[in-house]
Amino acid sequence: MSRSHIDVSALASEACPVSEVLDHVSGKWSIGILVAAAQGPVRFTELERSIKGISRRMLTLKLRKLERDGLLVRTVHPVVPPKVEYTLTEMARELHESLLGLTDWAKRHGTTVAAAQAAYDREHNR
Amino acid sequence: MSRSHIDVSALASEACPVSEVLDHVSGKWSIGILVAAAQGPVRFTELERSIKGISRRMLTLKLRKLERDGLLVRTVHPVVPPKVEYTLTEMARELHESLLGLTDWAKRHGTTVAAAQAAYDREHNR
DNA sequence: CTGGATCCGCAGAGATACTG
DNA sequence: CAGTATCTCTGCGGATCCAG
Numbered sequence: 001m002s003r004s005h006i007d008v009s010a011l012a013s014e015a016c017p018v019s020e021v022l023d024h025v026s027g028k029w030s031i032g033i034l035v036a037a038a039q040g041p042v043r044f045t046e047l048e049r050s051i052k053g054i055s056r057r058m059l060t061l062k063l064r065k066l067e068r069d070g071l072l073v074r075t076v077h078p079v080v081p082p083k084v085e086y087t088l089t090e091m092a093r094e095l096h097e098s099l100l101g102l103t104d105w106a107k108r109h110g111t112t113v114a115a116a117q118a119a120y121d122r123e124h125n126r
Numbered sequence: 127m128s129r130s131h132i133d134v135s136a137l138a139s140e141a142c143p144v145s146e147v148l149d150h151v152s153g154k155w156s157i158g159i160l161v162a163a164a165q166g167p168v169r170f171t172e173l174e175r176s177i178k179g180i181s182r183r184m185l186t187l188k189l190r191k192l193e194r195d196g197l198l199v200r201t202v203h204p205v206v207p208p209k210v211e212y213t214l215t216e217m218a219r220e221l222h223e224s225l226l227g228l229t230d231w232a233k234r235h236g237t238t239v240a241a242a243q244a245a246y247d248r249e250h251n252r
Numbered sequence: 253c254t255g256g257a258t259c260c261g262c263a264g265a266g267a268t269a270c271t272g
Numbered sequence: 273c274a275g276t277a278t279c280t281c282t283g284c285g286g287a288t289c290c291a292g
Contacts, residue, residue, distance in 0.1 A: 021232040024239075026152040027264080044274050055266055060275060070242025081273045082272085091235050098227035105224050106147040109217050113146070116196025154285080170254055181286055186255060207253040208292080256291075263284085271276075 021095075024069050029054055029062045031099065034088070037072065038096045041085040071095065147221075150195050155180055155188045157225065160214070163198065164222045167211040197221065 025031055032051045036042060042050075048059055063086065066072040071092035077083040088096065151157055158177045162168060168176075174185055189212060192198040197218035203209040214222065 021228055021236075022152065022157055025228070026148065029265095031148055048274095056275075057267090057277095058265060061265090068243050068246040069239050070246075071239075076274095082275085084274060091238060094235070095228075095231050098224075098231050101224035101227045102147055102151070102221075105221050109220075110146070112217060113150075113195050113197075117194050120194040120196075182255075183257095183287085184285060187285090202254095208255085210254060254292090256289105258289085259287085261284105261286085264282085266281080267279090269277085272274090 024066070024071065025095075025099070027062065029058055030066065033059075033062055033066060034071070034092065034096055034099065037086050037088050038093065041075070041087045044084050044086075047086070066092075150192070150197065151221075151225070153188065155184055156192065159185070159188055159192060160197070160218065160222055160225065163212050163214050164219065167201070167213045170210050170212075173212070192218075 025034075029051065032054070033047060036047055036050045044059070044063075047063075048054065048056065051059070063072065063074070067074050067086075071089055073087045073089055075085045075087065077085070151160075155177065158180070159173060162173055162176045170185070170189075173189075174180065174182065177185070189198065189200070193200050193212075197215055199213045199215055201211045201213065203211070
C-alpha cells in the first residue's frame with residue numbers, strides 16, 4: 001500500500017496506549033516528579049522544594065495521579081511529624097529510562113530549536 | 127552528599143530543555159502529528175483524516191507550532207487546488223526515534239497501568 | 253484544499269487559608 | 273510535615289463561519 005494510507009487512527013484513538021502514556025507524562029509537572037523521584041524515595045516537601053514553581057495543590061494532584069497509574073508508591077510512616085515517601089515502581093523506572101532518550105534529544109537540539117523559533121518569528125512578525 | 131539534595135531545579139526551570147521538549151511533545155496532538163508525518167511527506171487533509179478526532183483549528187495550530195520549532199517543514203505547491211506537504215526535519219526524525227521508546231513502554235505496560243487504576247479506584251471510591 | 257478569525261466552555265493550574 | 277478546600281484565572285480545544 002502506498003503511503004497515502006497512513007493509519008494513525010490506532011494511535012490517536014483508544015486502541016493504542018501511546019496517547020495515554022503522554023497523558024501521564026504530559027502536563028507541566030509529571031515528568032519533573034518522575035525524574036525527581038527516580039533518585040530514590042523522596043518526601044513530599046523535598047519534591048516541593050526540588051521542583052521550583054510547583055504549587056502544593058498541583059504536587060498533590062500529580063502525585064495522586066501517578067500513584068493511581070501505578071507509577072508511584074506512597075509509603076506513610078506512622079510517626080510524628082508525619083513522614084511520607086514516594087518511590088518509583090519498576091514500571092516507572094523503565095519509563096524513566098525511555099524519558100532519558102527525550103532529555104538527551106533535548107540537550108542535543110535545544111539551541112537548534114530556539115534558533116528555529118527565532119528565525120520563524122523574524123520571518124513572520126516584523 | 128546524601129540524596130536529600132536532589133536538584134531538579136535545573137530541570138523545572140529554564141536551564142534544562144527537558145520541560146520544553148515536553149512542551150513540544152505534550153498536548154493532545156503533537157505526538158500524533160509527528161508520528162503521522164514520520165512516514166513521509168503528508169498533506170493537510172491526510173493528517174486531518176489520519177488523526178481521528180482532531181479539529182481543523184487544532185491541526186493548524188499544532189502544525190504551525192511544530193514548524194516554528196523547526197520540527198516540520200511546510201512546502202507549498204503553487205497549484206490549484208492548493209497542495210501543502212509537511213515533512214519531518216532530521217532533528218524531528220531523531221525525536222521520533224526516542225518517542226519509539228515511549229510507545230514501546232506504553233505497549234508493554236498499558237494493561238498494567240489500567241489495572242493499577244482500577245485497583246486504586248476500587249480501594250478509594252467504590 | 254488549506255487555512256484564518258471568532259466565540260465559548262471546560263479543565264488545568266495558581267494563590268491562599270485551613271487541618272490532622 | 274503532608275496534605276485538603278475554595279476561589280479564580282488562563283489557555284486549550286471544539287464548533288462554526290469565512291477566505292485565498
